[in-house]
Amino acid sequence: xxxxxxxxxxxxxxxxxxxxxxxxxxxxxxxxxxxxxxxxxxxxxxxxxxxxxxxxxxxxxxxxxxxxxxxxxxxxxxxxxxxxxxxxxxx
Numbered sequence: 593x594x595x596x597x598x599x600x601x602x603x604x605x606x607x608x609x610x611x612x613x614x615x616x617x618x619x620x621x622x623x624x625x626x627x628x629x630x631x632x633x634x635x636x637x638x639x640x641x642x643x644x645x646x647x648x649x650x651x652x653x654x655x656x657x658x659x660x661x662x663x664x665x666x667x668x669x670x671x672x673x674x675x676x677x678x679x680x681x682x683x
Contacts, residue, residue: 624659624673625639625660626658630680635664635666638683645683646680646683649681650679651677654675654676655678656676657672657675658672658674659672
């Protein structure tokens with residue numbers, strides 16, 4: 593009986609360590625995405641764009657906003673992670 597308990601404990605430890613290593617190595621599927629806020633209120637995805645493709649001129653309006661990758665601000669503009677002030681132009 594004592595031998596069985598030792599084997600069960602060893603199996604539990606191996607499974608626990610294996611699970612921890614697998615979950616630590618799993619890549620994060622969520623990143624942030626930057627969107628340009630047009631004057632008509634719509635947003636344009638700036639993924640892959642450089643600052644040469646658009647500009648933000650001085651203004652107190654929202655020029656760009658950062659959202660979680662899985663949130664489209666054209667559908668749900670609530671709670672941006674961060675914003676940059678200015679008037680968006682380009683694209």
